[in-house]
Amino acid sequence: MTGTEFEWGEFEGVDIDLLADYVGGALDGTPDAERVAGLVATDETWRAAFEALEPGMIAVGAVLRELEPEPMPDDLAARLDTMFRVAGGATEPAPASGESGPVVAVPAKVVDLDKARRRRRWVAPVTVAAAAVAFAGFGVNAMLTSPKTADTAAGSVARENAPMSDQSTVGGDVLRSGTDYTSSTLAQATATKLRSAGSAEVPQVTSANELSADSLDRLNTPDAVDACIQEIARINGGGLISVEFMDYARFNGRPALIVRFVAADGTWVWAVGPECGTPGAGADELERVPVR
Amino acid sequence: MTFRGVSPGDLGDAPSDAELIRAHVDGDPEAFAELVRRHRDRLWAVALRTVGDREEAADAVQDALLNAHRNAAKFRGEAAVTTWLHRIVVNACLDRLRRKQAHPTVPLPDGNRDDDRPTGPEPVAPVADQDTVLVVRDALAALPFEQRAAIVLVDVQGYGVAEAAEMLGVAEGTIKSRCARGRARMAMTLGYLRGNQNGDGTVPSRSDAASPLPTGVERREPR
Numbered sequence: 320m321t322g323t324e325f326e327w328g329e330f331e332g333v334d335i336d337l338l339a340d341y342v343g344g345a346l347d348g349t350p351d352a353e354r355v356a357g358l359v360a361t362d363e364t365w366r367a368a369f370e371a372l373e374p375g376m377i378a379v380g381a382v383l384r385e386l387e388p389e390p391m392p393d394d395l396a397a398r399l400d401t402m403f404r405v406a407g408g409a410t411e412p413a414p415a416s417g418e419s420g421p422v423v424a425v426p427a428k429v430v431d432l433d434k435a436r437r438r439r440r441w442v443a444p445v446t447v448a449a450a451a452v453a454f455a456g457f458g459v460n461a462m463l464t465s466p467k468t469a470d471t472a473a474g475s476v477a478r479e480n481a482p483m484s485d486q487s488t489v490g491g492d493v494l495r496s497g498t499d500y501t502s503s504t505l506a507q508a509t510a511t512k513l514r515s516a517g518s519a520e521v522p523q524v525t526s527a528n529e530l531s532a533d534s535l536d537r538l539n540t541p542d543a544v545d546a547c548i549q550e551i552a553r554i555n556g557g558g559l560i561s562v563e564f565m566d567y568a569r570f571n572g573r574p575a576l577i578v579r580f581v582a583a584d585g586t587w588v589w590a591v592g593p594e595c596g597t598p599g600a601g602a603d604e605l606e607r608v609p610v611r
Numbered sequence: 612m613t614f615r616g617v618s619p620g621d622l623g624d625a626p627s628d629a630e631l632i633r634a635h636v637d638g639d640p641e642a643f644a645e646l647v648r649r650h651r652d653r654l655w656a657v658a659l660r661t662v663g664d665r666e667e668a669a670d671a672v673q674d675a676l677l678n679a680h681r682n683a684a685k686f687r688g689e690a691a692v693t694t695w696l697h698r699i700v701v702n703a704c705l706d707r708l709r710r711k712q713a714h715p716t717v718p719l720p721d722g723n724r725d726d727d728r729p730t731g732p733e734p735v736a737p738v739a740d741q742d743t744v745l746v747v748r749d750a751l752a753a754l755p756f757e758q759r760a761a762i763v764l765v766d767v768q769g770y771g772v773a774e775a776a777e778m779l780g781v782a783e784g785t786i787k788s789r790c791a792r793g794r795a796r797m798a799m800t801l802g803y804l805r806g807n808q809n810g811d812g813t814v815p816s817r818s819d820a821a822s823p824l825p826t827g828v829e830r831r832e833p834r
Contacts, residue, residue, distance in 0.1 A: 343791020375798030
């Protein structure tokens, strides 16, 4: 404390909280108000404390009123807007015994953001994209829980600082397989990959070099993935979605992000192109198939 | 500079907040999003000042609005919609602060997390006011969080004592007391007591500001 003529201890014997209550009008109409008024009138220390505190409190009130308001950040506002526009499209009838009116169908299990953030520090950078998705309110359960992504803190910090494009070897539920999917293999192959079980039925895998040369780079940033997932959710129209699996791959030979998700209208696998989430492109949808 | 609620007169032909809630409960897919757009800046300002951390504030607002979205049918209209929304947001903020206090986070190896400092610093005001804003914001952040929440609603956001009491679910006397004690602490922290305030009426620089007051057991607040 520098050069404070009046420190807390300066008013020894004065109940500062009580005096503050008196100054702030919290004691009005109570016996304590008269008691404090009497102390201020007759006790030198109480009077000194009152004379110091009252203008100080008024000054604090004035400076607080001058704090400039800050509008909600645009990215958060946009996410909330999308989330509630999407979620607003799905309603369920009210339960027989309960509230009047329908209950809006936001999934009960919205991802635990704190948990997701903690995990992000240990499984980054795969979860950089996943965390952005989570922030928008979409679940990313399996994506974040794969044992393949567990690692040491030191390793995760080093990888967190690495560019996303260097992560072609990362396993778990975000893959960069280069698989060339077709309409008939989408559902089955993603199920197979989701179970992490190899199969002869899995479609042909393109070489890593071939994949890196294509144009999915745009979808390597969290914001781009976030925007893409939001578009898929919006177009799907089944409320919030919970992403189970993503694969940077191909569809009928074209670069495609494969997204398998669960929504109120079922489990789906979508193949979307590199422009997914860009203005005017919607989800750049190539194919969608239900998982039965 | 304070935010206030949108009065019916400001809305023209637009639906009122209560009408939007009813429309949402009746299945209008756009109604709740419109309600959020209408109030999001005020809710954000309260959350940000209360928790003092941008990430935490964003999470609290999102959680609170999802909660409101799901439970809109329970809104009976005894309070204004804006009061109801604020109450949900402030409670989400206070829950987070209580959890944080009960289970302090162990600093992670990357050193980005420090519970004594906001992890996502707020942008600061123009350079001329920067020092003052930082000092005042630090002093506000050092308050016990229930005093902080009351001060944010009343002194920063400009809500009346009765409205703030309804938002926080406490008696008006409690709000007055929390505000008064919070202002007194800040006056001490800022060196704002008479005889110590700078002659030009400004607050001391960040390094000159007095140390935060001890945050021991609080004396019981009047009801």
